[in-house]
């Protein structure tokens with residue numbers, strides 16, 4: 087997901103307080119910033135929300151890559167609006183994280199020096215226009231799978247951010263599917279682009295949900311706290327079951343020879359992604375990790391003078407105002 | 412809107428068509444330039460604001476070039492005009508095709524254009540052509556916000572740190588020779604002005620200079636003497652080398668896969 091393999095923090099708090107806290111969560115109450123919370127809950131949330139926020143920010147890059155080459159004015163406008171939405175999502179999420187006592191600048195520094203992660207998916211390149219379709223359809227689609235349940239997460243500010251974000255994400259997914267329809271129903275070259283995009287984005291999309299449940303060590307505490315609402319495998323299964331018929335509708339082939347409907351479980355059997363690739367990407371060895379981080383670091387470092395200039399000006403204005411009073 | 416007896420319908424259409432291309436090409440080319448910042452801005456709010464500006468400009472392009480295509484009446488669409496003309500058929504100002512440079516150059520270019528754009532759109536709200544007045548009425552709200560933001564940023568950075576001041580002064584020096592073209596009137600402008608469709612651009616110069624002087628004073632920036640002006644964008648006679656490179660990107664898909672629907 088946008089937050090993958092979020093390590094949950096052990097908590098050493100007063101057992102009575104912990105029990106009362108857990109009771110609130112079990113009763114479906116929302117935890118608000120001023121409420122008491124275990125340190126582990128707070129830290130895990132910072133990591134998860136921060137990772138999600140960073141994903142929105144880095145996620146601007148693979149799609150921004152096609153804004154200047156969008157084939158029509160309308161497609162350019164739609165893509166611009168989408169990338170702008172993603173930046174907005176980043177902003178809501180950083181605000182939600184700030185309620186937990188960490189500033190946006192601190193989180194940004196942690197992204198830029200590699201202490202914090204973002205979703206593995208954004209380390210894959212976007213090579214043709216069909217990738218703009220595939221990203222909307224599959225990547226935003228996978229994000230929605232995870233984020234819709236998170237609207238009910240226990241932490242109030244996070245839950246409210248998710249409500250706003252989900253509306254826009256489903257719009258993105260429809261727009262992505264619309265591009266895929268145009269491509270899949272278009273010329274021979276467009277059909278090839280569409281199939282190629284599905285071939286390249288299928289397994290990376292499955293990886294978005296994180297490792298298989300049997301290898302997912304951090305899930306249970308997070309699920310108890312209702313920071314994580316479903317297991318990785320549940321969501322992955324749901325995603326495959328939703329997406330395969332859509333691929334069929336498009337006349338595209340999911341690049342998995344083992345894919346087959348399983349009547350007994352009422353879902354598809356499918357091949358797992360290559361987890362060694364996934365761990366490699368998380369370690370920094372995806373096709374675009376280095377470039378993504380270089381781009382974000384350059385945006386931050388090369389423009390430090392802008393932030394400093396505007397802050398200096400604001401300080402002068404404030405000083406002048408004080409002097410006038 | 413009456414047609415003057417002295418001017419044939421074909422001539423009028425051509426002048427109107429050219430004027431509409433000038434409007435639409437300015438917004439298209441500048442919108443494209445601004446969109447190049449996507450994901451690389453100094454701060455998240457700026458990513459959002461730049462994308463928003465680009466989005467407004469592309470939306471205005473759809474209106475201006477859409478009307479241009481209607482006026483031309485040759486079955487071309489706004490997309491055909493954007494994606495299938497070569498450099499010499501573009502009618503945008505040289506200013507808007509200049510590369511982004513650093514953020515200072517981008518925001519200075521934006522302010523220099525926004526201020527002109529706002530004055531022009533305000534006047535166009537009273538155009539004798541209702542279609543133009545309608546587009547201007549929509550666009551003027553967006554551009555009012557653009558100029559507020561770009562002026563504020565020019566002031567903040569000009570009157571910021573020593574470094575930001577230096578960069579903004581360099582941006583102003585670099586871009587100043589591209590200001591004059593906005594106010595040069597040619598026979599197209601003359602015909603449009605006579606028809607009451609468009610104000611004479613020269614008439615916008617005084618209010619522009621006044622607004623600019625006020626912003627530059629607050630920004631502690633100074634304009635150099637002289638009013639040398641590069642020309643050739645709005646007539647299409649001689650664009651800068653930069654526009655061709657922009658078009659190779661912008662038009663690539665349409666050129667590489669002719670006739671495909673996207």
Ligand SMILES: [Fe+2]
Pocket residue numbers: 142171172175251255
């Ligand atoms: Fe998003």
Ligand SMILES: [Fe+2]
Pocket residue numbers: 142145172226229255
């Ligand atoms: Fe997203």
Ligand SMILES: [Fe+2]
Pocket residue numbers: 172226254255258
């Ligand atoms: Fe999205």
